[in-house]
Amino acid sequence: xxxxxxxxxxGGAGSIGSNFLNRFVPKYKNYFFINLDILNxxxxxxxxxxxKNKNYQFEKVDIRDIKKLEKVFNKYHPTDIIHFAAEVHVDxxxxxxxxxxxxxxxxxxxxxxxxxxxxxxxxxxISTDEVYGQLYGKKGKFKESDNLNPNNPYSASxxxxxxxxxxxxxxxxxxxIITRSSNNYGxxxxxxxxxxxxITNLLDNKKVPLYGKGENIxxxxxxxxxxxxxxxxxxxxxxxxxxxxxxxxxxxxxxxTKILLKLLHKDESYIEYVSDRPGHDFRYALxxxxxxxxxxxxxxxxxxRGIKKTIEFYKKQK
Numbered sequence: 001x002x003x004x005x006x007x008x009x010x011g012g013a014g015s016i017g018s019n020f021l022n023r024f025v026p027k028y029k030n031y032f033f034i035n036l037d038i039l040n041x042x043x044x045x046x047x048x049x050x051x052k053n054k055n056y057q058f059e060k061v062d063i064r065d066i067k068k069l070e071k072v073f074n075k076y077h078p079t080d081i082i083h084f085a086a087e088v089h090v091d092x093x094x095x096x097x098x099x100x101x102x103x104x105x106x107x108x109x110x111x112x113x114x115x116x117x118x119x120x121x122x123x124x125x126i127s128t129d130e131v132y133g134q135l136y137g138k139k140g141k142f143k144e145s146d147n148l149n150p151n152n153p154y155s156a157s158x159x160x161x162x163x164x165x166x167x168x169x170x171x172x173x174x175x176x177i178i179t180r181s182s183n184n185y186g187x188x189x190x191x192x193x194x195x196x197x198x199i200t201n202l203l204d205n206k207k208v209p210l211y212g213k214g215e216n217i218x219x220x221x222x223x224x225x226x227x228x229x230x231x232x233x234x235x236x237x238x239x240x241x242x243x244x245x246x247x248x249x250x251x252x253x254x255x256x257t258k259i260l261l262k263l264l265h266k267d268e269s270y271i272e273y274v275s276d277r278p279g280h281d282f283r284y285a286l287x288x289x290x291x292x293x294x295x296x297x298x299x300x301x302x303x304x305r306g307i308k309k310t311i312e313f314y315k316k317q318k
Contacts, residue, residue, distance in 0.1 A: 001030075001054075003030055003031055005028075005032070005080055006077060006078045007031055007032070007079070007081070008034045008076070008080070008082070009033055009034065009035050009084065010037070010063055010081070010082070010083045010084055010085035010111065011036075011043070011086060011126075012058075013035065013037040013045050013047055013048060013058075014037070014043045014084060014188075015042070015047070015186070015187075015190060015193075015223065016223060016227065016230075017037070018047035018048055018188050019047075019186065019187060019224065019227050020230065020231070021033060021035060021048060022047075022048065022049045023224070024227075024231060026053065029055060031055060032056075032057070032076075033056050033057070034058075035057070035059070036061050036063070037060065037085065038062040038063070041190065042088065044188070045058065047188040062107075063085050063107035063108070063111060064106055064107050064110065065110075066110040069111070069114060073114050078118070078120065079120065080120060080121050080123075080124070081115055081120055081122070082230070082234060083108065083123065083124060083125050084126045085103070086103060086104050086107075086158065087154065087157070088128075090154045090155070090277070091277060092154075093153035094277065097153035097157075100157040104154075104157035104158055104160070104161050105157050105160045105161055108125070108161040109164055112165065112168045115174060116168060116172050116174055120174070120175070124177045124178075124179070124230070124233070125165040125176065125177070125178045126179060126230065127178055127179065127180045127181070128155065128180055128181060129180050129181065129244070129246070129285075130152075130284065131148045131155050131159040132148060132150075132180075132284070133151055135283040135284065135285060137283075140285070141285040142244070142285065142287060143244070144243065148163070151279045151281055162180075165178055166240075169240045170240075175239045177237045177238075179229070179233050179242075179243050179244075179245050180243070180244050180245065180286070181221060182219035182220065182221050182245065182247055182285075182286050183218040183247075183284070184220075185222060186224065186306065186309070187223065187313040189223070194253070195256065195260070195310065196310075198257060198260050199260060199264070199311055199314045200314055202260060202261070207271065208257060208271060210257055210271050210274065211253065211275075211276045211280060212276035214252060214257060215254065216280060216282055216283065217250050217251065217252050217282065217283040217285070218250070218251065219249060219250050219285050220247050220249045220303055221246060221247030221299060221301075222299070222303075222305075224300075225247065225300055229291065229299075230245070233291065238294070243290060245286070246285070246299075247301075247303075248298075248299060249302070250285055251303065259307060260307070260311075263308065263311055
């Protein structure tokens, strides 16, 4: 079968990448998907439910290794790249910044070098709201045109990667798109992340470690909403543009914690307040008017519905 697109999906065994593949491999039977992943602590091939589909193939490759990457390009001749692969845990970036530089910056640049050399049709960079830095009050939201002002090694490495993607578009006319998503929650997320860690701790009758007083604010998006937006931007977004993808669901960390306690029938004695981490941004929020006006997208899931589905997923994993 001759496929319309051959899409290299990096980091496809992680939380967002695996949800993306599980949703769109069956939908786009005329596309061939290559899942390229190193399978680190945050990735698991058990997340993949489409491994037997004819239009899917897995390759275990580290994006830091350009020679092995080029072998994949020579083997499959991808037409497009959707780049999820990244080191993403802020706490880990404080402990070991170097691997974030190597993976998120150098790894992305390796892919850009090959995308240019192999005349890729579209390079879709999956990024984060954290590249904008923090909002200090409870008003205002980040727009795509705002300056990048990251405050920790993770967000700094993602901001650098975004700038490289933009530079390759402007300098080499590479077809690129960048999406910046707010905080994800949902199935297949690594259990070191906030919501899955708290859910699994409470299911095990363990306390949950809450930074500071839990006053930091995040905009939460259910993972299914995020992947639908990513797919829409990949197909219809304008080359060279950035699109914010937000859940329009701002909550403090203590609010999220109390919701989880209630749904899992625990009281507040299960909260263990711990010292705040260095450089902990106060608030993130995204203005999503651009993706709504240009592409007609808005989130479908309210938090109460999405969090119940998330809890049920982790219950089944026990």
